[in-house]
Amino acid sequence: MQRIAVFTSGGDAPGMNAHIRAVERTAQKRGLEVVGIVGGYTGMMAGHFEVLDRIRTANILDRGGTVLKTSRCPEFHHATGRAKAAEQLAKHGIDGVVACGGDGTFHGALALHQEHGIRIVGTPGTIDNDLAGTDYTIGYDTAINTAAQAIDKIRDTADSHGRLFFVEVMGRHAGFIAMDVGVACGAEYIAVPETMTDIEVLYQRIVSQGIDKRTVVIVGEGDESGGAMQLARRIEDAYGISSKVSILGHMQRGGAPTVRDRVLAARLGAAAVDALLEGLSGVMIGEQNNSITYVPLEQTWATRKAVPRYLLELATLLV
Ligand code: F6P
Numbered sequence: 001m002q003r004i005a006v007f008t009s010g011g012d013a014p015g016m017n018a019h020i021r022a023v024e025r026t027a028q029k030r031g032l033e034v035v036g037i038v039g040g041y042t043g044m045m046a047g048h049f050e051v052l053d054r055i056r057t058a059n060i061l062d063r064g065g066t067v068l069k070t071s072r073c074p075e076f077h078h079a080t081g082r083a084k085a086a087e088q089l090a091k092h093g094i095d096g097v098v099a100c101g102g103d104g105t106f107h108g109a110l111a112l113h114q115e116h117g118i119r120i121v122g123t124p125g126t127i128d129n130d131l132a133g134t135d136y137t138i139g140y141d142t143a144i145n146t147a148a149q150a151i152d153k154i155r156d157t158a159d160s161h162g163r164l165f166f167v168e169v170m171g172r173h174a175g176f177i178a179m180d181v182g183v184a185c186g187a188e189y190i191a192v193p194e195t196m197t198d199i200e201v202l203y204q205r206i207v208s209q210g211i212d213k214r215t216v217v218i219v220g221e222g223d224e225s226g227g228a229m230q231l232a233r234r235i236e237d238a239y240g241i242s243s244k245v246s247i248l249g250h251m252q253r254g255g256a257p258t259v260r261d262r263v264l265a266a267r268l269g270a271a272a273v274d275a276l277l278e279g280l281s282g283v284m285i286g287e288q289n290n291s292i293t294y295v296p297l298e299q300t301w302a303t304r305k306a307v308p309r310y311l312l313e314l315a316t317l318l319v
Contacts, residue, residue: 001095001119003033004276005049008066009040009073009101009108012253013125013139015261016100018061020068022269023098024052030277035092040101041073041108044085049092061262064142064255070101076108079115086116095119096276098269100138102126103301106284110297113282121275122284122297123268127253130174132303133295134286138268141260143170143252144180150248151185151216158214164206164235164243168228170252171220177252178220179311183318188215190315191231193222194307202231203239205319267292 006023008016020036027034036056038048050056060067075081089097097120099109105122112118124131127143147169158165171177175192182190188205191197202217209215219228232243257265264287271292272285284300286293 001032001277003035003093004096004098004273005035005037005089005092005094006052006068006098007037007040007044007100008068008070008125009099009105010070011102011126012066012070013127013137014064014142014253014255014257015138015265016066016068016125017063018257018262019100019123019125019138019265019269020052020066021057021061022266023273024054024057026270026273028054030273032273035094036068039069040071040105041076041081041085042071043069044088045073045075045081047088047091049088061266062256064257072104073108082108082111082115086112086118089118097121098123098272098276100125102128102137103131106131106297106300110282113297119276119279119281121272121280122300123272124284124286124300127177128171128174129176130171130305131284131286131300132305133284133288133293133300135288136260136264138261138265139253139257140176141264142255142258144177144184145258146255147177147181147248147252148184150251151181151218154246155185155214155216158216162214164215164217164241166217166219166228166232166243166245168219168221168245168247170248171222173222174305175220175222175307178218178223179307179315182218183311183314185216185218186318187218187315188319189217191217191223191225192220192307193224195312197223197225197231199234199238203235206235206241
């Protein structure tokens with residue numbers, strides 16, 4: 001193996017730059033050339049490749065976003081799109097690829113591996129933390145800290161005015177962000193897709209605060225209620241209680257990565273290069289109980305990663 005490529009794909013996540021840097025540095029140390037693919041699968045199909053070196057990856061590890069850019073790429077769902085990408089990888093002499101992203105990225109990576117024999121490993125880069133086979137994903141720790149800071153601020157105004165707030169946090173299909181920040185910020189109720197939202201219990205929690213007291217309800221965007229707006233409307237319609245709604249949105253994806261995210265990103269980047277050198281392909285490089293794991297890509301989405309039980313219990317116990 002002489003030349004490898006790295007790219008970021010799907011939703012950006014803080015720590016992706018630290019990851020790119022780690023892949024570049026490790027590859028150089030192992031005597032490999034490194035290429036960055038610009039713009040995820042869209043850039044791969046279009047042949048947007050740039051050579052990475054020490055200078056290009058200097059002073060990026062503390063920056064949010066991804067210097068290699070990213071995209072959602074519907075064309076990659078089709079075999080024709082993937083064939084274009086495989087052609088470009090061959091044209092640029094790429095012997096191995098590191099794909100950093102979430103389950104959509106991994107679906108594409110597995111298809112490239114199976115259909116075109118591309119040697120490719122995935123690294124978990126998503127704020128959602130919803131990939132099985134790794135305790136944490138790159139970006140998750142930063143996202144929960146960003147969300148917690150915002151919720152603390154909302155708590156101040158909720159407290160001062162004695163208002164009910166519904167705060168929606170990200171997490172397309174999973175309630176990890178909601179559960180962690182809900183416990184961390186002392187939410188009176190946490191609505192997540194993993195459990196059924198009980199409108200009567202929610203109402204009881206609100207009234208038990210006293211109608212003039214502050215209440216913060218955290219809603220994961222993937223909750224079956226449809227989100228914070230919908231839940232707030234249901235409470236208003238059923239019980240006549242008005243509220244304020246705050247949707248944190250994409251601010252959760254930005255900002256400088258935390259130390260934990262930088263270290264995870266660095267470790268997984270180095271391990272990914274070594275995994276390619278060992279001949280691995282079609283696997284995600286994760287971290288479980290402080291050890292590096294190699295998990296077949298399909299297992300990362302086929303098994304639903306469970307929100308820790310202790311969080312669910314704490315959320316009820318500490319209300
Ligand atoms: O997967 C990360 C994530 O931020 C999810 O939490 C969210 O549902 C989704 O991406 C939003 O994606 P987009 O920015 O493409 O709308």
